[in-house]
Amino acid sequence: MHEGAIIRSLFEMATKIKTEEKLDKIETITVIAGKFHQIVSEVMFMQFNLMKQEFSGFEKAKLIFQEKEIKVRCEDCGHIFQIDSPVFLCPNCNSLNTEIISGKELHIAKIEGIRK
Numbered sequence: 001m002h003e004g005a006i007i008r009s010l011f012e013m014a015t016k017i018k019t020e021e022k023l024d025k026i027e028t029i030t031v032i033a034g035k036f037h038q039i040v041s042e043v044m045f046m047q048f049n050l051m052k053q054e055f056s057g058f059e060k061a062k063l064i065f066q067e068k069e070i071k072v073r074c075e076d077c078g079h080i081f082q083i084d085s086p087v088f089l090c091p092n093c094n095s096l097n098t099e100i101i102s103g104k105e106l107h108i109a110k111i112e113g114i115r116k
């Protein structure tokens with residue numbers, strides 16, 4: 001259960017931010033996740049709603065989930081392209097010498113809540 005582990009670590013990060021910012025009740029958590037992680041958003045929301053009961057102050061929290069496309073740069077010809085499946089072949093010169101430049105992100109962008 002890949003999404004379950006991701007959600008748990010997001011709640012742990014969110015709990016730290018909640019303490020630092022002295023928030024009492026969390027309303028929204030905005031998460032940015034690159035498509036590289038192959039997260040199924042329906043599963044993500046389901047896990048979020050199940051798990052939020054375990055974390056104090058998160059009982060009414062809503063998840064805002066923003067996906068980022070995978071972008072790859074060819075090291076040989078400099079071409080930048082987007083992929084949907086893990087095929088890292090440059091469509092311009094057929095090189096496999098490519099590097100992911102975005103789509104690997106996985107972090108909390110914003111937490112909103114009510115202060116004590």
Ligand SMILES: [Zn+2]
Nearest residue numbers: 074077090093
């Ligand atoms: Zn190329």
